[in-house]
Amino acid sequence: MKKHPVSLTVNTDTYDLLIEPRKTLLATLRDTIGLTGTKEGCSTGDCGACTVIVDGKAVTSCMMLGVSANDKEITTIEGLASRDQLHPIQQAFMDKGGYQCGFCTPGFIVASKAFLDENPNATEAEIRHALGNNICRCTGYTKIIEAVMSAAEVMRNS
Amino acid sequence: MRNFEFFEPETIEEASDLLTKYNGTAELLAGGTDLIIEMKARTAMPEHVISLEKIPGLTGIDYDEESGLRIGALTKMRTLENDPIIRERYTALAEGAGEVGGVQIRHLATIGGNISHGSPAADTAAPLLALGAQVKITSADGERTVPIETFFVGPGQTVLKTGEIVTAFECPARSANQGSQYIKQKIREVMDLAFVGVAASATADNGAVSDVKIGLSAVAPTPLRATDAEAIVNGNSLTTELLQQAAAAASAQSSPISDLRCSAEHRREMVGVLTRRTLQAAVDRAQG
Amino acid sequence: MSEYTVLGKSVPRVDALEKVTGAAQYGGDVHLPGMLHGKFIRSKHAHAKILNIDTSEAEKLPGVRAIITQDDVESGRRVFATDKVLYLGEPIAAVAATDPDVAEEAADLVKIEYEVLPAVQDVMEAIQPEAPHLHSDDTKDGPARRVLRTELRKLERDDSQDHSARIAELNAQMEELADEVYYNVSAETHSDAGDVEQGFAESDLVVEDTYVIPRVHQTYMEPHVSVADVESTGKVTVWASTQGPFAIRSGIAGTLGIPLNQINVIATTMGGGFGGRFGVALTHVPAVLLSQKTGRPVKIQMTREEEFTDGRPAPGCVIKLKTGVKNDGTILAREGLAFWDSGSVSGASIGSTIRLRGVYKFPHLKVDAYGVYTNKSGTAAYRAPGTPQVAFAGESQLDDIARKLNLDPVEFRLKNMRVEGDPVPAGPNEPKVGYKETLQAVADAVDWKNRTKGPNQGWGVAIGDWTNGCGPGGMFVSIHEDGSARIFHGSMDITGTDTALAQIVAEILTLPYDEVTISRGDTNSAPYATGSGGSVVTFTMGNTAKLAAEDTRRRLLELAAERLNTDVESLELKDGQVSTIVADPPKSIGFGELAAYSLSTTGGPIVGKGSFARKPSTPALAAQIAKVEIDPETGRIKVLKMASSQDVGFAINPMAVEGQIEGGTVQGYAWATMEEMQYDEGGNVNPGFVDYRVPTTADLPTVQSVIVEVEAPDGPFGAKGVGEPPITPTLATMANAVADAVDIRITELPMKPEKVVDALHGNGK
Known part of the structure; x- marks a missing residue:
């Protein structure tokens, strides 16, 4: 079956790849490019572990074909921190204990970033509603929400 | 996933020709949130996948007090949910779109996909029924318009013929004295499929209620209008008794099944409860 | 605990940086040069004879490197089904190919002929004679027959006098108890203390109920995965996402007959476990077999669907429970009979049935429990295995009793709780424990005595006990x-x-x-x-x-x-x-x-x-109070408040301890309200996150965690195990809150909206 040339800009780098159309964006990121920070938890779009930002919008990368991401700008968990500084959301997840096993954490952090970028003044209820596409089984969400709320404040003040 | 040939046509005609050429082995790809799941589960095994993304003019929301609302079929659920005109005038549709999956899914899923898929439980189906939507369908042979009421044929089945593609939805213009609401019965607050979905729309008319439309989903082989309930309410002022009658009529008009989610009896009962609630809310919203 | 400088402080975790940056390496992140991908060929039926396995078409597919069945297991230990499959999704073969999609295609091409057999999924049907008998036609005695048989055996062995009349009588009585002949029993446990019959006779109020708790999945977010690399020398390296790397090592050695010192298990960061990630069988052994056969590294990663059909979830069970009390609220006796749905192999959790005694002074206690085979996958541990189920029964029934006697449910529990030195029914006396302190702490946290509620709102309290392992x-x-x-x-x-x-x-x-x-x-x-x-x-x-x-x-x-x-x-x-x-x-x-x-x-x-190696552990209590609001028309339950206290001995890192309390509480909430693996005769029907619902951020508010510290004499700095207790009370906490809100008692979980509405209708509402 014919492979397709695609050009993906992931974080700061552009990758020109030849991929099978059946490969999802998630598989392309993890298996072809080797960025394994984005996780596969369900492969049906229900758990959010594979969340990445495509052209500014958070999406479940297991529900998008790699060929559909051609010429798009993608941000993954690996692209959030600068060389010497964590993103405020990453810092807040550390400080507030917003993770345990950590498997859902990249998806939560990336989804939170995309949401807070568009909704810097979101209330707790809005954040809880917006992060419903991400499942965490360890924390019961209390500390995740605390982390996102506190990061939002840091982001507003900077 | 089985492998497939991937096409990105740049015109509707080209897409329609591909669909016709590969009749039976091709699937259209819009947001992908239904198709990719089905391909992974092997319940869909297309040899050809035709992406609509490169075709211009399929996205966007236009509103005009004369001609009404036009929504491109590839418009994302998240866009509908947040659009100021839809939130204000077509509230049930914003609510329905906002009930689909979670935010990440709504950034992918499109209204055209949600409707074309033909699921009886589609969250935008009941609102479109209540808002009097028309479905614009295009093929290489031309364009036709189908009222949403007649678009669905059975579970997973629509009136779409080989080579036909849904390109847009149109709803009549609405004014400030019209209101609507969509509610669904679910377990989780978000990320749940509709056990029952009900949308109602009404016009407040000097104390009386007119132009009532009620859409039901997940309670029959296709989404449907609760026309008997509508007739009970239309032209009258809303009373508790009238609401009860309408609720009973909507329940009676539904023909739900029992499945792993809940029983037919529960669905029928919820049709009544949600019909009453959405009707009341639609009228309250219409009265400002 | 201010005498410490580092202990008792909520310092960030040592692995914080790698986890928030995506750098942590989980099992699925391991990628080796030349690595192949394995997929299972699984049973399409819940119960069937395998007549033929044809791999010829699959082998022809380009990219396929090996297909293995039980014939490839030289040790002879069962890895794949051969003659018969016992559940939907049971592995029959596995394939390794150059690409996961190719492996999946190959799996589709393996043709298996079946003769479908009748299947049984309901635990109460499985014990009946007419049910399909999964492993043998052997039977076991129910509790009453067991008592009779014990006497019968004793008399039959006694030659000193003629017992023939009594023997005939006993035989006749056993005949009459034909419904106590249980088929498909995989395991049984029995314990008693005192004399329950006497206890019930002395009671003013005796209540009897049957509780049904569904099978639920641990739902760790990372599905099972392993990568195996077998070198030409025979040395085996396995990258495993597991709770117990040493158990995996000995498991592989035992199953495949490989010397222990030839196996190295590299445990990767693990995406949750909750008890479900111990087993060697699911992916580790098949990956080693495929690597042995191909000479290449092989990764097997289960899908979420496979997790539901072939994971090892927590067993569901049916518990018949009877409790007797005096009018002043003194508990006298309890008798429990539990049937645990073990699935197709003898399963976990049955031993926890004794926890029906809770932390109360039961002068009279009798507990009988049976594990029962059904056509489901086997079960494993899930956070305090078995205890949430029995605490649901025990604590729901106590709540009903408190209501009937018009007693405050907190006071009623406090009155009957054991303290240090008290005898434990069918166990050693209590060591230093903090039961009363823990319940009191959560009551204080919500200002229990001054609680208020609006229409359709209610408060529920429950407790659960657990003792950490060592x-x-x-x-x-x-x-x-x-x-x-x-x-x-x-x-x-x-x-x-x-x-x-x-x-x-x-x-x-x-x-x-x-x-x-x-x-x-x-x-x-x-x-x-x-x-x-x-x-x-x-x-x-x-x-x-x-x-x-x-x-x-x-x-x-x-x-x-x-x-x-x-x-x-x-x-x-x-x-x-x-x-x-x-x-x-x-x-x-x-x-x-x-x-x-x-x-x-x-x-x-x-x-x-x-x-x-070993020191005595000390029991810990978790106590919870929830406030809920019910929509009486739709049956939806909204949690308004959830407070959860736990005696942790000493909180070495309070932030981490709170995280355990919050997480366990929410898992318990989910078991109470939404989670349930559903089966029809063909097998599991909700193998995915659409119809197997776990809670999201939007489903409940902040969990208020309350740390209680009653020092464990042998714990490090007084600490007790923390992870498991918080899930134990929540099933009952929620049911009790619903009961208080709208006066219905739901004894079968989960409390989905339809069940709530039906119960309200049953109450004439």
Whole structure:
């Protein structure tokens, strides 16, 4: 079956790849490019572990074909921190204990970033509603929400 | 996933020709949130996948007090949910779109996909029924318009013929004295499929209620209008008794099944409860 | 606990940075050159004979490197189904191919002919004679027949006199109890104390109910995965996402007959476990077999659907329960009979049935439990295995009793709770426990006495008890020339246990927390460590860390005494240095200097060793109070408040402890309200996150966690195991809150909206 040339800009780098159309964006990121920070938890779009930002919008990368991401700008968990500084959301997840096993954490952090970028003044209820596409089984969400709320404040003040 | 040939046509005609050429082995790809799941589960095994993304003019929301609302079929659920005109005038549709999956899914899923898929439980189906939507369908042979009421044929089945593609939805213009609401019965607050979905729309008319439309989903082989309930309410002022009658009529008009989610009896009962609630809310919203 | 400088502080976890940046390497992130991908060929029926397996078409597919069946298992130990499948999704074969999609296509091409057999999924049907008998036609006696048979056997052995009349009578009575002949029994346990019949006779109120609790999946977010690499020499390396790498090593050795010292298990970071990630069978052994056959590394990663059909979830059960009390609220007797749905293999959790006794003074107690085979996958542990189920029954029934006797449900429980020294029915006397303190703490946290509620709102309280496990572990602590300390061990961390170990070592060595680093070795390098389950790690490895740190301290003191020309007794560790206790003149020497010095001594580098196996554990209690609001028309339950207290002995890291309480509570909430693996005769019908619902951020508010600290005498610094207790009360907490809100008693979980609405209709509403 014919492979397709695609050009993906992931974080700061552009990758020109030849991929099978059946490969999802998630598989392309993890298996072809080797960025394994984005996780596969369900492969049906229900758990959010594979969340990445495509052209500014958070999406479940297991529900998008790699060929559909051609010429798009993608941000993954690996692209959030600068060389010497964590993103405020990453810092807040550390400080507030917003993770345990950590498997859902990249998806939560990336989804939170995309949401807070568009909704810097979101209330707790809005954040809880917006992060419903991400499942965490360890924390019961209390500390995740605390982390996102506190990061939002840091982001507003900077 | 089985492998497939991937096409990105740049015109509707080209897409329609591909669909016709590969009749039976091709699937259209819009947001992908239904198709990719089905391909992974092997319940869909297309040899050809035709992406609509490169075709211009399929996205966007236009509103005009004369001609009404036009929504491109590839418009994302998240866009509908947040659009100021839809939130204000077509509230049930914003609510329905906002009930689909979670935010990440709504950034992918499109209204055209949600409707074309033909699921009886589609969250935008009941609102479109209540808002009097028309479905614009295009093929290489031309364009036709189908009222949403007649678009669905059975579970997973629509009136779409080989080579036909849904390109847009149109709803009549609405004014400030019209209101609507969509509610669904679910377990989780978000990320749940509709056990029952009900949308109602009404016009407040000097104390009386007119132009009532009620859409039901997940309670029959296709989404449907609760026309008997509508007739009970239309032209009258809303009373508790009238609401009860309408609720009973909507329940009676539904023909739900029992499945792993809940029983037919529960669905029928919820049709009544949600019909009453959405009707009341639609009228309250219409009265400002 | 202010006497400590590092312990009792909510320091960020040692693995925080790698987890928030995506750098942590989980099982699925392992990628080796030339690696193949394995997929299973699974049964399409819940019960069937396998007539033929045809792999010929699949083998022709380009990219396929091997297909294996039970015929390829030289040891003969069962890895794949051969003659018969016992559940939907049971593995029959596995394929390795160059690409996961190709492996999946190949799996589709394997043709299996079946003769479908009748299947049984309901535990109460499975014990009937007409049910399909999964493993044999053997039967077991129910509780009453068992009593009769015990007497019968005794009389039959007694030749001293003629018992024929009584024997005939007993035989006749057993005949009459034909419905107590149970088929498909996989296991049984029985215990009693006192005389329940007498207890019920003396009771003013006796209540009897049947409770049904569904099978639920642990739903760790990372599906099972392993990568196996078998070298041409036969050496096996397995990268496994597992709670117990040493158990995986011995499991592979035992199953495949490979010498233990030829197997190295490298445990990766693990995406949750909750008890479900111990087994060797799911992916590890098949990956090794495929790698043996192909000579290439092989990765097997289960999908979420496979997790639901072939995972090892928590068993559902049916519990018949009878409790007798006096009118003043004194509990007298309880009799419980439980049927655990073990699935197709003898399963977990049945031993927890005894926890029907709760933490109450039951003078009379009788508990009988049976594990029952059905056509489902086997079961495994899930967070305090078995206890949430029995606590649901026990605590729901107590709540009804409190209501009937018009007693405050908190006071009623406090009145009957055991305290230190009290006899435990069918167990040793209570050690020092904090049951009353824990319940009181959660009641105080919500101002229970002054609680108010609006229409359709209600408050529910329940408790659950658990005792952490204990196991062997070893550890080294070394001091580097820069004065910092490093811990080396082999136990798995999910919940923050490595952080607790670092805190313990830092405290003992008087080092700042960030001067202690920690490394986990593989099974080739690290000393043995018990698996991370049963709330053992902080207790076991914490004690081990204490020993290793104390050993390190001893060596530091010896070296310092040498260098400072004094004796060990006059020295102490202070602020990362060894100093004279009485300072005249003050003398001190840094750890770094001692570490450098040690390299030239006859004793050599500073390496402290800790090796630990067993100390008595102390029971812990979790207590919860929920406030809910019911929509009486739709049956939807909204949680308005959820408070959860727990006796943790001593909170080494309060933030991590709170995380455990919050997480366990929400899992319990979900079991109560939404989670349920559903089956029809063909097998599991909701194998995915659409119809197997787990809670999201939007489903409940902040969980208010309340830490209670009643010191465990043998825990490290008084700590108890923390992970499991918080899930134990919540099923009943929620049911009791619903009962208080709208006066319905739901005895069958989960409390989905339809069930609530139906119960309200049953009440004439």
